[in-house]
Amino acid sequence: MWHRRGCARDDQRGAVTLVMVVVTAVLMVGSAFVVDIGLQRVARADMQAVADLVALDLARELDGRTVAELTPVLDEVLAESAARNADIVGEGADLDYEVGHMDTSGFQQMSSGVPSAVRVVAHTEVAFAFASITGDESGEATRTAAAESSSTACFRLGSFVAAIRSGDSTVLAPLNDLLGVNLDLVGYRGLALADVRLLDLAATTVIGSPERLLGGTITYAELVLATIEALSNEPEDNAVAITALHRIASSAVTASVGTISLGDVLNVAPTDRAALGIDLDVLDLVASARLSDGEHFIGVPNIQGGVPGVGFQFTGGITLVAAAELACGVPNSAQAVADTAQLDGTLGIKFTNMPSLNIPGLGTLQTPKGSGSLEVVAGSGTGRLVSPPQVHCGDGSAVDPATFSVQVASGLASYQLHADVSVAADVKLSNLLGLGLTSVLTNLLGNILDLGSKISLEVEVRLTIGTSSSGGGGRADLRLPPNDETPVSVGSAMTLDVASIVPTVTSVKFNGQVAQLPAVTAITGPILEVLTTSGKGFVEKTLTPLVENINQQFIGPVARMVGLRLAGADVYAVGVTCATPRLVG
Numbered sequence: 001m002w003h004r005r006g007c008a009r010d011d012q013r014g015a016v017t018l019v020m021v022v023v024t025a026v027l028m029v030g031s032a033f034v035v036d037i038g039l040q041r042v043a044r045a046d047m048q049a050v051a052d053l054v055a056l057d058l059a060r061e062l063d064g065r066t067v068a069e070l071t072p073v074l075d076e077v078l079a080e081s082a083a084r085n086a087d088i089v090g091e092g093a094d095l096d097y098e099v100g101h102m103d104t105s106g107f108q109q110m111s112s113g114v115p116s117a118v119r120v121v122a123h124t125e126v127a128f129a130f131a132s133i134t135g136d137e138s139g140e141a142t143r144t145a146a147a148e149s150s151s152t153a154c155f156r157l158g159s160f161v162a163a164i165r166s167g168d169s170t171v172l173a174p175l176n177d178l179l180g181v182n183l184d185l186v187g188y189r190g191l192a193l194a195d196v197r198l199l200d201l202a203a204t205t206v207i208g209s210p211e212r213l214l215g216g217t218i219t220y221a222e223l224v225l226a227t228i229e230a231l232s233n234e235p236e237d238n239a240v241a242i243t244a245l246h247r248i249a250s251s252a253v254t255a256s257v258g259t260i261s262l263g264d265v266l267n268v269a270p271t272d273r274a275a276l277g278i279d280l281d282v283l284d285l286v287a288s289a290r291l292s293d294g295e296h297f298i299g300v301p302n303i304q305g306g307v308p309g310v311g312f313q314f315t316g317g318i319t320l321v322a323a324a325e326l327a328c329g330v331p332n333s334a335q336a337v338a339d340t341a342q343l344d345g346t347l348g349i350k351f352t353n354m355p356s357l358n359i360p361g362l363g364t365l366q367t368p369k370g371s372g373s374l375e376v377v378a379g380s381g382t383g384r385l386v387s388p389p390q391v392h393c394g395d396g397s398a399v400d401p402a403t404f405s406v407q408v409a410s411g412l413a414s415y416q417l418h419a420d421v422s423v424a425a426d427v428k429l430s431n432l433l434g435l436g437l438t439s440v441l442t443n444l445l446g447n448i449l450d451l452g453s454k455i456s457l458e459v460e461v462r463l464t465i466g467t468s469s470s471g472g473g474g475r476a477d478l479r480l481p482p483n484d485e486t487p488v489s490v491g492s493a494m495t496l497d498v499a500s501i502v503p504t505v506t507s508v509k510f511n512g513q514v515a516q517l518p519a520v521t522a523i524t525g526p527i528l529e530v531l532t533t534s535g536k537g538f539v540e541k542t543l544t545p546l547v548e549n550i551n552q553q554f555i556g557p558v559a560r561m562v563g564l565r566l567a568g569a570d571v572y573a574v575g576v577t578c579a580t581p582r583l584v585g
Helices: 002-011 015-059 067-084 160-165 169-179 185-193 198-202 210-215 220-232 239-249 252-257 282-290 429-434 438-445 517-532 538-561
Strands: 094-103 106-109 117-127 138-157 195-197 279-281 296-298 310-321 325-329 337-339 342-351 357-359 363-378 381-386 402-410 413-428 454-469 472-480 488-492 502-510 564-583
Touching: 015 067, 015 094, 015 117, 015 138, 015 564, 067 094, 106 117, 138 337, 138 381, 138 402, 160 169, 160 185, 160 282, 160 538, 169 185, 169 282, 169 538, 185 239, 185 282, 195 198, 195 220, 195 282, 198 210, 198 220, 220 239, 220 252, 220 282, 239 282, 279 282, 282 325, 310 363, 310 538, 325 381, 342 413, 342 538, 357 517, 363 454, 363 538, 363 564, 381 472, 381 564, 402 488, 402 564, 413 429, 413 538, 413 564, 429 438, 429 454, 438 502, 454 517, 454 538, 454 564, 472 488, 472 564, 502 517, 517 538, 538 564
Parallel strands: none
Antiparallel strands: 094 106, 094 117, 117 138, 138 325, 138 564, 195 279, 296 310, 310 342, 325 337, 337 381, 342 363, 357 363, 363 413, 381 402, 402 472, 413 454, 454 502, 488 564
8 A cells, every 4th residue: 555655656746847837937927917017007107197297387378378379388398398207117208289278078179369278198108028928019108188277367346545545535534434443644555555465364373264264254353453463474564554453453343343254355265376365455455344244334424514505414324335346266257256336325415595586577486495315326236357358467567467357247326416496486477477377377277367466386396416327337458557556447437517417397386286397488497597507596506515515525535435436336457367277187
């Protein structure tokens, strides 16, 4: 038995060697595939990285120039980018690119026009180390990447800063009322000349993040304190602005405002790093934010101002809601939209000591009563950053300024002063007959022989000064410079012009009976003439100086303060950031 077993082991000698040879050959072939395919996979990863980086480099040049203008520039950038990214697996990258734009179906090539996207193809070949084993000499690696270039622009509808820079001291009263302080022009100019970035505000210990600054709620006091901290960290001398801000921070108004939503007046995405880095005027920021609590009442001053015939009792009020809004974003995006300032309300005015009227053919008529109303409906519109035309950054000079466009659309707008005047007297019947009113009186009152020697006359007149619009707007094509300080104005100025007065007779009564207006122009014509023309008529004596005071001391300063115009706004360029690239494919 032992002999038979030993013979069996002798018969199997050499089998293991044969198996090992076969296994080793299989392992060598497998290893060759693994090494070469792995090398090819690394090359593909390198090509993707190169394609991404080169696409981003090229997209930075897409700043509004045409394909023809960009071609030599992109060729040079391609060579430079390839040289920077030459450390790859393979025999070097072959790079090619094409320009175009992105739509819902992906990248679309363009041969002319202004491109906004670029696609890069990166290709290389890898020599296989085990070609003798696998039979393949080399492997290819090709990858593509698409990058899109976008430009961010910031614009403002209205600016507190502009009124202060112009030295318009009449806006100090409404600004002091708005902020609850009594700063002089020097203090406000210090705020107007100081700049702060939203990134710096967000980084303060008071705020902490862009999301809380723009997406949540903070108190108005926190915003003022954060601005003080941000200005204190800057190398520039902001002492005047910081002193003014401390006065605002300690005011009773600031303490009473409570929480605000800064996003209501600054339409900036917390993720838009380019927009967050643009300098903003401190005065525009803190004054706009003061209105973000939803509503602010503009007190009615003594607009009588020495005008004869105007009482001191006013009813109603004018409300300023929102002002000087700023928006930043990519053209045609939801972020790049700002609302215009809103000013609305009705102010009732009582006229006293009304003058008597000496009417030719009728004698002296009394004006026993008069009332008026100042009505304002302005704002209720939007400004939207649009494209085309493309945002263009330029070099910041007057020769090659940054340019972009804002479309302003407004709703109903009205700014009018009404004065309702009653004219009354007992006039001689003979005077009325002398004016050719025999048939009118007979039809209204019967037999004129039974009327007596005098007839009671009452005439109601409405005098209207102002204008209105059913809506409109226009496109503001901005240049930076000079539209950072000088606005493009859409709409008409917020002023009343007494030269545009429109008189309307609303009622004529004889002995209490209402007459047909077309039949009594012999009476109404002379009355309107005396009311509105030179001399000591109601318009010249009372309405003209009243309108001047309203323009200079009341609505005028508020409108200038917030850049508000009738059916429009003053549009300012704040800043641009061009050719910000991002991978899109």
